[in-house]
Amino acid sequence: MDSGTGRGSGRPARQADIAAAAGVSQTTVSLVLAGNRDGVRLSETTRQRVLKAAEKLGYVPDPVATRLASSRNHMLGVYTFASAFPTDVDGFYYPILVGVEEEAAALGQDLVLFTGTGGADARAHDRTAIRRTRVTDGCLFFGRHIPEEPIDWLLGSGFPLVYIGRRDELDGRIPFAGVDYVTASGAVVDRLIAQGHRSLRYLRENDDAPSSTDRETGVLDAVRRAGLPTAKVVVRREADDVGPDLVGGWRQAGVTALIVEETDTGSLAKALIAAIDAAGLSCPDDLSLAVLGRSPALPEASGFEVPRRELGRRAVRLLVDQITTAPGKRPTVQELLPCRPITGTTIGPVPG
Amino acid sequence: MDSGTGRGSGRPARQADIAAAAGVSQTTVSLVLAGNRDGVRLSETTRQRVLKAAEKLGYVPDPVATRLASSRNHMLGVYTFASAFPTDVDGFYYPILVGVEEEAAALGQDLVLFTGTGGADARAHDRTAIRRTRVTDGCLFFGRHIPEEPIDWLLGSGFPLVYIGRRDELDGRIPFAGVDYVTASGAVVDRLIAQGHRSLRYLRENDDAPSSTDRETGVLDAVRRAGLPTAKVVVRREADDVGPDLVGGWRQAGVTALIVEETDTGSLAKALIAAIDAAGLSCPDDLSLAVLGRSPALPEASGFEVPRRELGRRAVRLLVDQITTAPGKRPTVQELLPCRPITGTTIGPVPG
DNA sequence: CTGAAAGCGCTTACAG
DNA sequence: CTGAAAGCGCTTACAG
Numbered sequence: 001m002d003s004g005t006g007r008g009s010g011r012p013a014r015q016a017d018i019a020a021a022a023g024v025s026q027t028t029v030s031l032v033l034a035g036n037r038d039g040v041r042l043s044e045t046t047r048q049r050v051l052k053a054a055e056k057l058g059y060v061p062d063p064v065a066t067r068l069a070s071s072r073n074h075m076l077g078v079y080t081f082a083s084a085f086p087t088d089v090d091g092f093y094y095p096i097l098v099g100v101e102e103e104a105a106a107l108g109q110d111l112v113l114f115t116g117t118g119g120a121d122a123r124a125h126d127r128t129a130i131r132r133t134r135v136t137d138g139c140l141f142f143g144r145h146i147p148e149e150p151i152d153w154l155l156g157s158g159f160p161l162v163y164i165g166r167r168d169e170l171d172g173r174i175p176f177a178g179v180d181y182v183t184a185s186g187a188v189v190d191r192l193i194a195q196g197h198r199s200l201r202y203l204r205e206n207d208d209a210p211s212s213t214d215r216e217t218g219v220l221d222a223v224r225r226a227g228l229p230t231a232k233v234v235v236r237r238e239a240d241d242v243g244p245d246l247v248g249g250w251r252q253a254g255v256t257a258l259i260v261e262e263t264d265t266g267s268l269a270k271a272l273i274a275a276i277d278a279a280g281l282s283c284p285d286d287l288s289l290a291v292l293g294r295s296p297a298l299p300e301a302s303g304f305e306v307p308r309r310e311l312g313r314r315a316v317r318l319l320v321d322q323i324t325t326a327p328g329k330r331p332t333v334q335e336l337l338p339c340r341p342i343t344g345t346t347i348g349p350v351p352g
Numbered sequence: 353m354d355s356g357t358g359r360g361s362g363r364p365a366r367q368a369d370i371a372a373a374a375g376v377s378q379t380t381v382s383l384v385l386a387g388n389r390d391g392v393r394l395s396e397t398t399r400q401r402v403l404k405a406a407e408k409l410g411y412v413p414d415p416v417a418t419r420l421a422s423s424r425n426h427m428l429g430v431y432t433f434a435s436a437f438p439t440d441v442d443g444f445y446y447p448i449l450v451g452v453e454e455e456a457a458a459l460g461q462d463l464v465l466f467t468g469t470g471g472a473d474a475r476a477h478d479r480t481a482i483r484r485t486r487v488t489d490g491c492l493f494f495g496r497h498i499p500e501e502p503i504d505w506l507l508g509s510g511f512p513l514v515y516i517g518r519r520d521e522l523d524g525r526i527p528f529a530g531v532d533y534v535t536a537s538g539a540v541v542d543r544l545i546a547q548g549h550r551s552l553r554y555l556r557e558n559d560d561a562p563s564s565t566d567r568e569t570g571v572l573d574a575v576r577r578a579g580l581p582t583a584k585v586v587v588r589r590e591a592d593d594v595g596p597d598l599v600g601g602w603r604q605a606g607v608t609a610l611i612v613e614e615t616d617t618g619s620l621a622k623a624l625i626a627a628i629d630a631a632g633l634s635c636p637d638d639l640s641l642a643v644l645g646r647s648p649a650l651p652e653a654s655g656f657e658v659p660r661r662e663l664g665r666r667a668v669r670l671l672v673d674q675i676t677t678a679p680g681k682r683p684t685v686q687e688l689l690p691c692r693p694i695t696g697t698t699i700g701p702v703p704g
Numbered sequence: 705c706t707g708a709a710a711g712c713g714c715t716t717a718c719a720g
Numbered sequence: 721c722t723g724a725a726a727g728c729g730c731t732t733a734c735a736g
Contacts (some may be wrong), residue, residue: 012483012509014729025707030731043705058505060483064425065729067416067487068712075464075487094446105467110484112427112464115457131364131412132462135427153410157364366713377723382715395721417713420728 013057021053022046029054033061067135076104076319077136079114081143092264092308093142096164099312100140107320112136130154133161138323140164140315144209144264146174160322164315166210166336175322175333177315181211181292184304184339185218186225188259188290191302193226196350197257197288201250204261205268206236215261215292239267244279247272251279251287256350262293262303269295284348294342302344307337365409373405374398381406385413419487428456428671429488431466433495444616444660445494448516451664452492459672464488482506485513490675492516492667496561496616498526512674516667518562518688527674527685529667533563533644536656536691537570537611538577540642543654544609545578548702549640552609553602557620558588567613567644591619596631599624603631603639608702614645614655621647636700646694654696659689 015029022029024046032042032050067073078100080093104111114132130150133139138160141151148169154161155173166178192200202219204212216234223230237246250258258276262269269291276283283289283301291303318333367381374381376398384394384402419425430452432445456463466484482502485491490512493503500521506513507525518530544552554571556564568586575582589598602610610628614621621643628639635641635653643655670685 012486016729026730027707027709027732028705030729031706034731046706062729063484063487064416064419065712066731068420068714068728069730069732070712073416073487101465101467110464110466112462113453114462115453132415134364134412135415135425368713378714379716379723379725380721382713383722386715398722414713417728418715420712420730421714421716422728 012062013054013059014062015059017057018050018053018059021057022049024050033059072137072323073135074108075110075112075136076100076316077112077114077133077139079130079133079139079141081141081145081147092266095308096142096312099309099314100316101312102309103313103316107316109137109316109320134159138162138319140319144207144211158327160319160330162315162319162322162333164311166214166334168210172334173332175318176335177311177318178334178336179211179214179306179311180336180338181214182218182221184341185215185259185292186222187218187341188292188303189219189222190225192257192259192288192290192347193222193228195257195288195347198228198350199253199255200233200257200259201255202234202259202261203242203268203272204234204236205263206238207263209263211263212261219259219292237268239265239271242268242271242275244275247275247279247281247287251281255287257288257290257347259290259292262291262295266295266297269293269301270297273298273301283346284351286351288348288350289346290344291346298346300345302342302347304339304341306339311337364414365406365411366414367411369409370402370405370411373409374401376402385411424489424675425487426460427462427464427488428452428668429464429466429485429491431482431485431491431493433493433497433499444618447660448494448664451661451666452668453664454661455665455668459668461489461668461672486511490514490671492671496559496563510679512671512682514667514671514674514685516663518566518686520562524686525684527670528687529663529670530686530688531563531566531658531663532688532690533566534570534573536693537567537644538574539570539693540644540655541571541574541611542577544611544640544642544699545574545580547640547699549609550580550702551605551607552585552611553587553607554585555587555589555594555610555612555620555624557613557615558590559615561615563615564613571611571644589620591617591623594620594623594627596627599627599631599633599639603633607639609640609642609699611642611644614643614647618647618649621645621653622649625650625653635698636703638703640700640702641698642696643698650698652697654694654699656691656693658691663689 015026015033018029019026028042028046029050032047033054063073078097101111112135133154140162142164146163146167146169151161151174152170155170161175163174163176165176167174167176189200202216204216220230220233223233258272260269260272273295276287276289281287289301291298291301293303294305295301314335314337318335321333322330367378367385370381371378380394380398381402384399385406415425430449453463464487485506492514494516498515498519498521503513503526504522507522513527515526515528517528519526519528541552554568556568572582572585575585610624612621612624625647628635628641633639641653643650643653645655645658647653666687666689670687673685674682
């Protein structure tokens, strides 16, 4: 009831209240509270009077009004085109989100999670859904697939955004923080070849997201570097079609090393690991196995670790950079992060 | 460049643009777009004209302006007084967040994660930090400890909020969705006693959060119901002070059953489990063990499971209920959810 | 050094 | 059935 304490007064104090209390204009209050903007000089007496009144009234700026009037509200959006986020507890995306949260906190930004955006249904991601992101100063997007039209529209309107994951759509105009799957995958294959393997198979999903095609590129590059034939290396397969017979057939054909990609669903790597087991084989004694990305189904598998947390942090930093750069001179920043190799226990010399 | 497509036009369309295109006033546009508010009747011709223009311009309402002018923007806040959220990947709070996200999506609400609020430092949770929550229509709070003043202030200003976890501060005026630890803990002890145990110890943290005191209450109630002495049952201990000697001492004294609380840090249960192991004992052969809440260190332990995901969902529902109820007639809703018992493998008959 | 005024994009009485 | 006007709480030229 005592508005002097700011408690129970029913209505939070606004600048006009401070102005009345301090006997100055609301403009002056705004100026004082905004700190020292260049070119503006306030008498110390006024400053103190305003500050004291603000303190007494328990003033805190209204973030909504601030956002409407200026163009910053220190809120960053997070919008996903992937399913299973963040509902899936063991989800692929959670570590990324953790990184996003950490860096956002470090930079004094709050996060807006746009919900109901997890459906794989691209029709849900229309302009209406996506324009919600404009409450924020800028937005992070992710998911294996991207609806180009709404992103193009946001980009065209000068809204700062950063994609998490490499993207080459829209003539390379999409800023992103991604992962260098090409190099990491190539290094894994190099290692296999150094162990003497000459006949290998790369099992991948039948899905052309950049993270999949980049892994394939890395694998094939390495195979070529070794002077080996690439023809039969790549095998596209659904997780449901991966069984012991597939693995058995490969062995018959003299294959000694298997490589599999670990993506956001994780189902393919899991299926292969199960199939190897079901075929009564063990790694690396019977067969070497490499997983491109760490699989929860076999964490000790050899391969590499996707720097998901760092990816989140990096994306936030790039986004804030954009936000704080004048729209005219924003370069389209595209960055790839290196992966940490995992020695693991599933790669060994060629058996026999 | 063609503003008719809404692409590349530089500036998103607003109601004024639609008004100009349709040859009506901006008010009319607002009215049409708001749907049929009672008492307002628009001619079908006008409606169609406005709708078509809006479609053509790719209009999407600006949530910030909407929020400032009205009082809803379909954003819910999440603010935590606990540390390790959501940074800790195996965090206690993540399943709650998942529930929050699910229900928010179901109810068409976006989520604002207030960051930098995870510090245990209560001084950070001042009015300024907390008033940020007012960008949203209402806010969820959690954490074992609560700074009363800012919450009192928000409550007093009529801002809808729901605490996640039982709270009795502020004369019971804090709405919450909590967990019925009393009943769940009592049931666990009942089970121990039914197995013949007569001498038990309840190990708890030295921290008086409601979730801890409620567990203790449940334990002691059950002990009393069985007509056993309560004197030595409760033991307060830091995780660092729990070792094999403590467990050994209890056995010497004839204790046959141990109960430990699993809280957000999880350190105490983990320490006890390690201590039992280090003492060369196994459960339930040498000793029965119950964990009040599932411990990641021993998921198969007997006890109960805190319905964290459901807790999140429930809290969102209560919050939205509040938001959609006129400020005058909002009851202070306080709900407790039941826990799911875990049979587990660590409770057995009294040895020997 | 300070204030009056316009404006951010909406909603909501209030008039016609 | 529709429009002119005020207002939400700020920021930002623009005058003095």
